[in-house]
Amino acid sequence: MIEKKIIQAIEGAERIALLPHVFADGDALGSSIALALALSKKGKYARVYTEEEIPYTYDFLPGKEYVEAFIDQAEEFDLVLALDTGDLARLGKRIKIFESNSFTINIDHHTTNTEFASINLVKTSAAATGEIIYQLTKRMGISLDERIATCLYVAIATDTGGFRYSNTTSLTHQITADLINNGVDVSRISQLVFETVPYKKVRLMGLAIDNIEITEGGKLAFITVTNEMLKRANASEEDCDGLVNVARNIEGVEVAALIRQRSEDEFKINFRSQNYVDVSVIAHRYSGGGHKKAAGCSMRGSVAQIKEIIKKDIREVL
Ligand SMILES: [Mn+2]
Structure with a gap:
């Protein structure tokens, strides 16, 4: 079971780096920050490295203090995860962080994923990487809170175009229902993500x-x-x-x-x-x-x- 191996690897690590793809979108950022929040609840030290500064649309995300735009140097980690990233080129300059670690994990839902890590969890049926992270945190026994739920909601809502695209399934809605039960402010988030335009x-x-x-x-x-x-x-x-x-x-x-x-x-x-x-x-x-x-x-x-x-x-x- 791939999930089990991933959970074992996470449990055996102390310092964990999370890498969303370049030009990180709502799913890449939301699922990475959600996982960072969840891991820190488990007593882990987690950092999200982005290629660029967080886009203004996602500036409101709770947990953005876990995010750092990669300049050239990163700390040392004992586990590196790529999220929502179809191939190594999508890691940009941060491939340095990824390749400096001999043990790596790739969690994604792109059909074109090249399975570039030591462990690859690629679920093409998932509407968003956020769905996979939701299931993983559940399996790890980490309870949701408003911050994690909000990040996962943003991940799923953006990758489904506000639950309109054909990737939206009944499972998507079941997961989202649980997120809303954990405190997501749907109208506020929708306004910030889909409506407010500079x-x-x-x-x-x-x-x-x-x-x-x-x-x-x-x-x-x-x-x-x-x-x-x-x-x-x-x-x-x-x-x-x-x-x-x-x-x-x-x-x-x-x-x-x-x-x-x-x-x-x-x-x-x-x-x-x-x-x-x-x-x-x-x-x-x-x-x-x-x-x-x-x-x-x-x-x-x-x-x-x-x-x-x-x-x-x-x-x-x-
Ligand atoms: Mn995605």
């Missing part, structure tokens, strides 16, 4: 919406964010979050691609599909990964060149 993000959305291009008979939508647009809106990387959904939600669109500039000729592509296209297959072709309906990769070239490549790939699967 003005700079609204400005960026305006610019991005203006350049949406719809092609392939209305089934493919592109939305582009250049560095120039970020500058004009006074916005940053984190303000691009959720933009791709604006394009995906257009009536008739099956696949949306957010093309986000990283440097002069380097772009990050976020794919979303509506019903039947498996975008993880396309992302995988360019060394990316993800889920059937949400995936990403990096590409080089001009925006026009990248659009041509994607059009060709999408045409095959539409």
